[in-house]
Amino acid sequence: MIERRTSFLAITALAILISIQEVMSIEVNKTFTMIISSRKNQTGHSISQASLSKEGSKIPKHWKLKVEQTMTEYAGIQSFHLGAVAIAPPQLPADYQLFPGVGYYKFHTALANGFEDASSRCANEGGHLAIVNSEAEHQVLQTLFAKHPESELKTVWAFVGFHDRLKEGEFVTIFGQPLQSTGFTRWSSPGQPDDYNKAEDCGSVHRNGGLNDIGCGGKLPFFCEYDLSWTEN
Structure with a gap:
C-alpha cells in the first residue's frame, strides 16, 4: 500500500524586489522599490506584507499599492500566489x-x-x-x-x-x-x-x-x- 501525503506549502520568507526607473528628462529620475514578503504564522495562516520606498525628484506624494494572495490546489499539490500592483497617480493639474x-x-x-x-x-x-x-x-x-x-x-x-x-x-x-x-x-x-x-x-x-x-x-x-x-x- 502506498501512503500518499498532501504537502502544504511552507513559506518562511518570500521577497520580491522590484526596481523601476523612469527617466522623465535628463535631469529628473524617478525610482521606486517595492518589497513583498509572506510567511505563515504559528496558527498556519499566511500573512503578506508590502512596503514601498521612493527616491528622486517630483515623485507623486500618494501611491496606491494593492497586494493579493491566493492558494490553489491541483492533484494534491498546493500552490501559493502573491501579486502586487503599484499605481502612481497623476499630478494635480495646476489649472483646476x-x-x-x-x-x-x-x-x-x-x-x-x-x-x-x-x-x-x-x-x-x-x-x-x-x-x-x-x-x-x-x-x-x-x-x-x-x-x-x-x-x-x-x-x-x-x-x-x-x-x-x-x-x-x-x-x-x-x-x-x-x-x-x-x-x-x-x-x-x-x-x-x-x-x-x-x-x-x-x-x-x-x-x-x-x-x-x-x-x-x-x-x-x-x-x-x-x-x-x-x-x-
Whole structure:
C-alpha cells in the first residue's frame, strides 16, 4: 500500500524586489522599490506584507499599492500566489480650481468633439467628467458656468458624467451607478429629460445648474473634476 501525503506549502520568507526607473528628462529620475514578503504564522495562516520606498525628484506624494494572495490546489499539490500592483497617480493639474469641502474642478470652454472626447480629455488630466453629487457641487458648476456668458460660449449646455446609452430612460454615471444614487437629480426644466428626436443619450448640465439629456456627438464645453480617490492613503 502506498501512503500518499498532501504537502502544504511552507513559506518562511518570500521577497520580491522590484526596481523601476523612469527617466522623465535628463535631469529628473524617478525610482521606486517595492518589497513583498509572506510567511505563515504559528496558527498556519499566511500573512503578506508590502512596503514601498521612493527616491528622486517630483515623485507623486500618494501611491496606491494593492497586494493579493491566493492558494490553489491541483492533484494534491498546493500552490501559493502573491501579486502586487503599484499605481502612481497623476499630478494635480495646476489649472483646476479648488472649492473647499467639495473638490477640484475645471470648466473646459474649448469645445469637445462629443461626449467620448470630453471624457477622454478629463481622464488625461487625472480626472473624470464631473458627476453632481450634492447641492454644493451643483453650485460649483453653476458658478464656473457664470464666468462665461452665453454670448461667449454660444451654448447653454456642457457635458457632465452621466448617460442612458445602455437602456433608454435609465440614467447612470460614467462609473455605472444609477443617477438616482448620486444625491442630485434636479433637471434643468419641466419635461426634461425628453430624448429629443430619440437622439439624446448623454448627460449635460444647463447654465442654471440643472441636468439635461443631450446628443452624444455634440460639440460642447464640459466639466472635469479631479479624482480625489488618488489622494486617499
